[in-house]
Amino acid sequence: MANNNNQLVVPQANAALDQLKYEVASELGIAIPQDGYMGNMATRDAGSIGGNITRRLVQIAEQSLAGQFK
Known part of the structure; x- marks a missing residue:
């Protein structure tokens, strides 16, 4: 992630x-x-990538939480 100001x-x-x-x-x-x-890169393409990453991260978090409460 080059030139990213977000802190992990x-x-x-x-x-x-x-x-x-x-x-x-x-x-x-x-x-x-x-x-x-x-x-x-086209804004639309960057947005598609970011949106899909967010969906996937939410899905991973939901699966992790579901596993904790079984």
Whole structure:
């Protein structure tokens, strides 16, 4: 995540979030430049990637919470 001003609560999660970004982009058929600079990417594409990442993270959290209460 190049030039990102957001601070991660768990800094060790950075690599996993980068991996997730590339996975989601690949599934959507969107190419992310290897240098990580997304300034030339269409806003719609960036929004699609971010929205799908958020959906996936919520799904992971829900599954984790469901597992705790079984």
